[in-house]
Amino acid sequence: MYDDYRKILDELKSKSHFRNLKDFQGKDEKYIYYKGKKLLNLSSNNYLNFADNKAVTEEFLETVGADYSFGSASARLLTGTLPVYDELEQLLSGLYGKEKTLLYNSGYHANVGISSALNGKGDVIFSDKLNHASIIDGMQLSQGKFFRFPHNDMQALERLLQRERGMFNNAFIITESVFSMDGDIADLKQIVEIKKKYDCSMIVDEAHAFGVFGDKGLGVCESLGITDDVDLIVGTFGKAVGSVGAFVTGSGVLIDYLINKSRSFIFSTALPPINIAFTKWIIENKFQKTKEKRERMLKIAKNFGSDSHIIPVIVGGNKETVDLCKVLFHNGYFTLPIRPPTVPEGTSRLRLSLTADILEDELKVLMEKINESLLVKSDK
Ligand SMILES: Cc1ncc(COP(=O)(O)O)c(C=O)c1O
Numbered sequence: 001m002y003d004d005y006r007k008i009l010d011e012l013k014s015k016s017h018f019r020n021l022k023d024f025q026g027k028d029e030k031y032i033y034y035k036g037k038k039l040l041n042l043s044s045n046n047y048l049n050f051a052d053n054k055a056v057t058e059e060f061l062e063t064v065g066a067d068y069s070f071g072s073a074s075a076r077l078l079t080g081t082l083p084v085y086d087e088l089e090q091l092l093s094g095l096y097g098k099e100k101t102l103l104y105n106s107g108y109h110a111n112v113g114i115s116s117a118l119n120g121k122g123d124v125i126f127s128d129k130l131n132h133a134s135i136i137d138g139m140q141l142s143q144g145k146f147f148r149f150p151h152n153d154m155q156a157l158e159r160l161l162q163r164e165r166g167m168f169n170n171a172f173i174i175t176e177s178v179f180s181m182d183g184d185i186a187d188l189k190q191i192v193e194i195k196k197k198y199d200c201s202m203i204v205d206e207a208h209a210f211g212v213f214g215d216k217g218l219g220v221c222e223s224l225g226i227t228d229d230v231d232l233i234v235g236t237f238g239k240a241v242g243s244v245g246a247f248v249t250g251s252g253v254l255i256d257y258l259i260n261k262s263r264s265f266i267f268s269t270a271l272p273p274i275n276i277a278f279t280k281w282i283i284e285n286k287f288q289k290t291k292e293k294r295e296r297m298l299k300i301a302k303n304f305g306s307d308s309h310i311i312p313v314i315v316g317g318n319k320e321t322v323d324l325c326k327v328l329f330h331n332g333y334f335t336l337p338i339r340p341p342t343v344p345e346g347t348s349r350l351r352l353s354l355t356a357d358i359l360e361d362e363l364k365v366l367m368e369k370i371n372e373s374l375l376v377k378s379d380k
Contacts, residue, residue, distance in 0.1 A: 016318035017339055027052035030355050032334050039334035040362060042352045047212050047297075047309060048290050049355050050242030050282055060281055068277045072270035076103075077259070080270035088280045092235075092247050095218055095283075096227055100255035103247050104264065105271050107207050107236035110246040112138040113264035114203065114232065115174065117257065119144035124168035126160060128152065128175045130182065132205065135174055144168075151179075154190045161198040171200040172231075177220035178208040181343050181351060183301075183310030185220060192229040201231040201254075211240025212294050212309060217287040243279040245271050293356040300360045304367065313350040313370055321348040327373045333366055 012018040025033040029049045032041040050056050074080035089101040104110035115138025119125050123144035127135055130151045139146040147164065149157040157173070165171055173195050175186040188204065195202040206219035214222030219235060221227045232250035237243040248258065258265060294309075301309050315321040321337040328335050328350075339348045350370070354363070 016322055029053050030357050034329075034334060037329070037332070039329065039332055040366075041334045042350075042354070042366070043334055043336040044355070045208070045239035045353060046242055047208075047240040047353070047355055048242065048286070048294065049357050050240070050286065053242065056242070056282075056286070060278055064277055064281050065274060068272075068274040070272045070274055072272060074270065075266065075268060076270045077266055082273055084273055084276045084280065085270065088276055088283075089247070091280060091283060092249050095216060096222075096233060096249045098227075098233070098249040099252040101247050101249040102255050102258055102262075102265065103245055103271070103276070105245060105268050106238065107132075107205070107234065107246040108134040108137075109264040109268065110234050110236070110248055111135045111205065112141065113262035114234065114248055114258060115139045115146075115172075116141035116264075117262040118142075118170070118172060118254070119146065120170070122168060123170040123172070124164065125172045125174055126157060126164075126200070127173075128179075128186065130179050131174060131176055132180060132207070135176075135205065151182075152184065152187055154187055154194065157191070158194055158198075161194065161200070165198045165200070171198065172203055173200050174203045174205070176205045176207065178206075178213070178308045178310065180208055180310070181338060181349075182312050183306045183308045183351075185307050188220060188224055188226055188230075192226050196229075202229070203232040203234065204230050205234045207234070207236040207239060207246075208308070208310060210235035211287060211290075212298070215291070217283075217290070217294070237275075237279045241279050241282050243282065244275050245279060290356060297354050297356045297358060300358060300363060301354055303360065304363060309354040311352040311354070313352060314347055315349055315374070316346060318348045321350065324350065324370065324373055328366070328369060331369050333369070 029052055030041055031038050072080040085103060089103060092101040111134035115125060115135055119142035121143045125139050125146040127139060127146055127148050128151055129148045147160055149160055173191055178185055191202060204221055209219035211217045213220045221230050221233055232248050232254060234248045237245040297309050301311060304311055315324055318339050325335050325337050335350045337348060338351045
């Protein structure tokens with residue numbers, strides 16, 4: 001029984017693509033405990049170190065947390081909307097200067113729910129080739145058509161729009177701001193120009209930028225001053241906020257449409273009130289205080305050639321990438337190999353994600369180890 005599946009798993013193993021779950025012993029801010037070692041964790045999205053942070057957790061529980069429960073026991077449209085959900089939505093609407101905001105249970109729920117609901121029959125989405133799987137899945141579930149333009153290639157996007165825009169009713173351009181695997185940043189100002197010229201709506205997924213970029217920590221749209229030009233902004237709480245969940249903010253009509261038509265929103269139990277309260281508490285009390293730290297992190301990343309706190313180190317082969325991670329493990333660093341299908345074939349890599357408490361020297365030593373290890377390999 002299950003021979004077909006076994007065969008596929010064997011194939012994955014033979015290509016070093018097989019994945020399994022790891023039994024970590026614990027996490028403590030920027031460190032992770034694995035196989036009896038304390039390692040500097042360069043593979044989390046805990047950009048501001050609010051997750052796995054005893055002091056932050058204790059402060060929240062002592063000041064606010066005791067008022068909230070661990071289960072909402074209902075979807076939002078049934079009995080799952082308590083005041084704290086509205087408060088967080090209103091807080092975000094106010095910060096972004098948008099009419100309305102809607103919470104989702106995760107970034108995955110948000111992207112799947114938004115693209116699949118808004119892209120109806122006769123509509124179209126133009127999506128950056130490197131957009132997250134959740135955006136791709138949402139487009140695939142939609143009734144409309146979609147095109148994927150080459151990564152950050154504005155000329156290709158414009159050519160596509162010249163050719164296709166006239167054939168469709170509503171049109172959306174979707175991009176991430178900070179790309180999750182490459183750490184580069186979309187040409188958002190140019191996309192704003194293009195969306196205006198071709199009468200499209202623009203959706204920006206700020207999953208990796210929310211809490212990190214911008215004066216108030218709202219993301220790249222804020223830092224570029226284009227928040228008003230972007231129709232829908234998506235952000236997630238499972239990364240810099242150290243919580244769980246996501247939001248989309250924008251026009252009242254679109255948000256009302258999502259409340260009524262977005263299946264991943266409608267048919268899922270709302271997040272626990274305590275998580276919503278934690279997210280709200282972090283945004284209200286901690287975002288502004290981390291400004292200096294996150295700016296320092298971005299400066300360190302710049303010194304290592306990246307426009308964001310995500311630094312890709314492209315190795316190429318799967319096995320070489322896995323081997324490099326093992327060498328780094330023995331030197332006190334936790335890194336993960338990123339392999340196809342997450343990234344294109346032949347571009348397996350380490351994705352180093354920094355946290356706000358990283359020291360420049362820690363990264364310098366790590367880069368030296370990587371270079372040494374890759375040089376030894378190429379000499380063989
Ligand atoms: C760009 C982007 N969007 C959305 C998501 C999904 O967010 P979540 O983990 O909250 O489901 C991710 C997750 O890694 C992401 O990288």
